[in-house]
Amino acid sequence: MNELNIQYPRQRRSSLFLYTLRRILKLVCLMALIACPLVNCITGGQAWSVVAVAGTLFFWRTFLSPDIIEFTSIGQVFRLGSFAIIETTLIGVFLSPGWIGFVLPIIAFGTILASAFIFVLNINKRKNNIMPLIWEIILALAAFLAMYIRMPKLNWPTITMGSVAGAFAVLGVAVFHSAIRQELRKRFHTK
Amino acid sequence: MRKKTLSFSNFHKSLSEQDALKVDSYLRTYREHLDMDAREERLLLDDAKAALMYLVNSGVSLDDAAERLSSANLGGFYAHQAQAWYPLDDAAKIYPLSMRFGNMPMFRLSCYLNGDVVPEILQMALTFTIKRFPSFATIVRKGVFWHYLDSVKRRFPVMQDKGIPCHPMKVSSIGSQSFKVLYYRNRISAEFFHVLTDGTGGMAFLKALVCEYLHLLGAPQTFDVNVPAPLNELSNDFERLCPNTKEKGGLAGPAALQMSGKLSKQTPCKVVHLVYDTERLLKLTHSMGVTVTAFMLSLMFLANRSATETSRGKIQIQVPVNMRKFFPQSMTVRNFAMYCSIDLSPEEVDDLDHVAAKVASQLGQKATFQELSKMMTQARKLVRALRFVPLAIKSPVAKIVYGFLGDSRFSNTLSNLGVVKMPEELKPYIQGFDFVLGTCVVSRASCSMVSYGNETTLSISKITKDPSFEERIIALSRQLGLDPAVKETSIYE
The missing domain is CATH 3.30.559.30 (Nonribosomal peptide synthetase, condensation domain)
Structure with a gap:
C-alpha cells in the first residue's frame, strides 16, 4: 500500500498564561459583582456599588469576553463612548448629581470625532464599517432633539454635539450616500 | 521583503535585454489588474515576481512562465471594489450566534502531493482561484437581525502550517478572512470557518486550488479558474x-x-x-x-x-x-x-x-x-x-x-x-x-x-x-x- 505521508510540524509548548489570567480575572470579576452590592447594602450610604458593577461588567465585556465578530476600532470607540456615557450617568445620578448635562454631550461629540478620525484614516477600507458611526450620529441627534424639546436654552456642549452630529450627517449623506444605503441594506437584512 | 526585491533585481539583471523587457511588460500588465491599497498591490506584485523567478529558475521558458502566470487569471477581482455580500445559509446562522471565545466550528481538508509544495506557486494558485469562489473571499459581520458575509478584497496569503489543525482563527478585524490555506512539506491544507461552507463546498475549493497549483507547475489544465462562479453555487439551498x-x-x-x-x-x-x-x-x-x-x-x-x-x-x-x-x-x-x-x-x-x-x-x-x-x-x-x-x-x-x-x-x-x-x-x-x-x-x-x-x-x-x-x-x-x-x-x- 502506498502509504499517505501524513506529518505535522513539531509543536512548541504553548503558553497558558493568558488562558489562566483570563480565568483568574473572571473569578475576581464574579466576586466583585457579588461583593460590591453586598458590602454597599451592609454599610449603607450612597449607591456606589451600581457604578462599580457597571465598571466590572464593562471590563468583562471588553477584556474577558471581547467581540469574536467585528472587533473593529470604530466599534470599540463606540463601545468606549457608550460605556463612558453610562458610567458618567450612573455617577451623576447615584453619587454626585448636577453636572452630567454638561459632561455627557462632550463625551458624545468626542466619540463622534474620534470615530470620524479613524474613518478618514482609511476611507476605502472602513466604508464597509460605517455602521457604528451612523449609530453615534443618530443617537447624538436624537439626544440633541430631546434636550432641545425639553429645554430650548441649551448649553454649549449640547449645541456642539448637535452641530457636530448634524454636520457629519449632512456630509455623510452627501459624500457616502451609496455606501450608507448599501450598508443599511446589509445590516438590516432579514434573509 | 527587502531580500525578495534584491533577489528579483539580481534575476532581472541576469536576463537578456529582450527578456528583461518581456518581464517589465508582464509586470506592467499585472499591475494594471490591481486597484487596491498600495501595500496589498506591492504584496501581489512580489508574489508574481517570486513565482516568475521560481519557474524560470526551474527551467521553464520566460514566455511559458508568463503565460502560466498571466495577469488574465486575475480577472477584475483585484480591481473591483468589494460590494458583494451574502446572507448566511440556514445551517451557518447558528455558528456565529453560539460560538464562544476560543471555540469556533472549523474543519480542515488536506491534499497530499507526491512532491514538496512550492509556496510561491501555491500563493499564485490561491490568488487566481479565490475569484472563482467569491463567497469564500468574505468576512462575517453583524447585522441588526442576522449575521452576513461581506466580501473582502485583499491578498489571501498562504501560510506555513505551524499550529494546531482546526485551531480557532481570528475573524474579528476588518480585513480578516474566514479560511486559511496552509502548506507543510507535501501537504496543501485548507481550513474553513464552517460559516462559509461544508465539507463538499470546501473540497470543491481545495480540488480547484490543487488543479490550478499543478497546472501552474506544468500539469494539464483540468479546472478553469477564469470561468465565473454560477449564481446557484452561491445560493442558500435550504x-x-x-x-x-x-x-x-x-x-x-x-x-x-x-x-x-x-x-x-x-x-x-x-x-x-x-x-x-x-x-x-x-x-x-x-x-x-x-x-x-x-x-x-x-x-x-x-x-x-x-x-x-x-x-x-x-x-x-x-x-x-x-x-x-x-x-x-x-x-x-x-x-x-x-x-x-x-x-x-x-x-x-x-x-x-x-x-x-x-x-x-x-x-x-x-x-x-x-x-x-x-x-x-x-x-x-x-x-x-x-x-x-x-x-x-x-x-x-x-x-x-x-x-x-x-x-x-x-x-x-x-x-x-x-x-x-x-x-x-x-x-x-x-x-x-x-x-x-x-x-x-x-x-x-x-x-x-x-x-x-x-x-x-x-x-x-x-x-x-x-x-x-x-x-x-x-x-x-x-x-x-x-x-x-x-x-x-x-x-x-
Whole structure:
C-alpha cells in the first residue's frame, strides 16, 4: 500500500498564561459583582456599588469576553463612548448629581470625532464599517432633539454635539450616500 | 521583503535585454489588474515576481512562465471594489450566534502531493482561484437581525502550517478572512470557518486550488479558474429547495453520554489519522452486510463504550448528511447538510456484528429524505420565525440554548465525505486526502473520513488526552485484520 505521508510540524509548548489570567480575572470579576452590592447594602450610604458593577461588567465585556465578530476600532470607540456615557450617568445620578448635562454631550461629540478620525484614516477600507458611526450620529441627534424639546436654552456642549452630529450627517449623506444605503441594506437584512 | 526585491533585481539583471523587457511588460500588465491599497498591490506584485523567478529558475521558458502566470487569471477581482455580500445559509446562522471565545466550528481538508509544495506557486494558485469562489473571499459581520458575509478584497496569503489543525482563527478585524490555506512539506491544507461552507463546498475549493497549483507547475489544465462562479453555487439551498413538509421533526434530543477524559485547554489537543486500505475495508463491510459509514460508527460505539466510566444516557453519534444527494440540482458551495443522530444505550453496545446491524438499521431509517426534510423544514420555520428578532436578543439566548442543547446532545460526530475524485491527468501528482473536523465543547472526539484511491483516512480530533477511544478503534481494526497505518500529532497543551 502506498502509504499517505501524513506529518505535522513539531509543536512548541504553548503558553497558558493568558488562558489562566483570563480565568483568574473572571473569578475576581464574579466576586466583585457579588461583593460590591453586598458590602454597599451592609454599610449603607450612597449607591456606589451600581457604578462599580457597571465598571466590572464593562471590563468583562471588553477584556474577558471581547467581540469574536467585528472587533473593529470604530466599534470599540463606540463601545468606549457608550460605556463612558453610562458610567458618567450612573455617577451623576447615584453619587454626585448636577453636572452630567454638561459632561455627557462632550463625551458624545468626542466619540463622534474620534470615530470620524479613524474613518478618514482609511476611507476605502472602513466604508464597509460605517455602521457604528451612523449609530453615534443618530443617537447624538436624537439626544440633541430631546434636550432641545425639553429645554430650548441649551448649553454649549449640547449645541456642539448637535452641530457636530448634524454636520457629519449632512456630509455623510452627501459624500457616502451609496455606501450608507448599501450598508443599511446589509445590516438590516432579514434573509 | 527587502531580500525578495534584491533577489528579483539580481534575476532581472541576469536576463537578456529582450527578456528583461518581456518581464517589465508582464509586470506592467499585472499591475494594471490591481486597484487596491498600495501595500496589498506591492504584496501581489512580489508574489508574481517570486513565482516568475521560481519557474524560470526551474527551467521553464520566460514566455511559458508568463503565460502560466498571466495577469488574465486575475480577472477584475483585484480591481473591483468589494460590494458583494451574502446572507448566511440556514445551517451557518447558528455558528456565529453560539460560538464562544476560543471555540469556533472549523474543519480542515488536506491534499497530499507526491512532491514538496512550492509556496510561491501555491500563493499564485490561491490568488487566481479565490475569484472563482467569491463567497469564500468574505468576512462575517453583524447585522441588526442576522449575521452576513461581506466580501473582502485583499491578498489571501498562504501560510506555513505551524499550529494546531482546526485551531480557532481570528475573524474579528476588518480585513480578516474566514479560511486559511496552509502548506507543510507535501501537504496543501485548507481550513474553513464552517460559516462559509461544508465539507463538499470546501473540497470543491481545495480540488480547484490543487488543479490550478499543478497546472501552474506544468500539469494539464483540468479546472478553469477564469470561468465565473454560477449564481446557484452561491445560493442558500435550504431556502431555495426546502420541501416544506407538514410533518414535524425535532431539532434536539436528550443529553448524550460523554467520554470520561478530562477536557483539554487547547482545542483540539491531538489529531489522530488511521489510514485504511479501502479494498480490504470494503471487503470486510460487504461481508458484514453494512456500509463503511455504519461500520465506522459501530467501531466508534464500541470505542465510546470503553472510553467512558458512566452508563447514564445513550451513546449518540451525530452523522451529517449531505443534502445534495437528495437534491441533485443543488450546485451550492455553501452549507447544505443536515444531520441525523444514531443512538444506542451502553447495554446494547456489546459485539461488533450486533452493533453494526443496529447502526445500519438506524441509518436506514434516519438518513432518509423524509426524515431529513422534516428537520430541514423545521429549521427553515425557525429561521423565518426569528428573522425580525434583533441579534442583540438572539445572540445571548442562542448561547444559553446552545449551552443546553448544543454538542452535549452528541457523544461524537462522524462526518464521511465519501470518495474524492480527481481528474485522471493529475493522479500521478497526488498521494491522497484527509479531512479533519474541528472539535466541540464537550464531545471529546470528532471523527471524519474521506477516501481517495485505495486509501480511506479516518481522522479523530480530540479535546482530551485520554487515548482510550482511538486505542480501542485501532485494536478493533487490527483484530478484524484491517491494520490501519496510524499517524498522529503530538499532544498540544
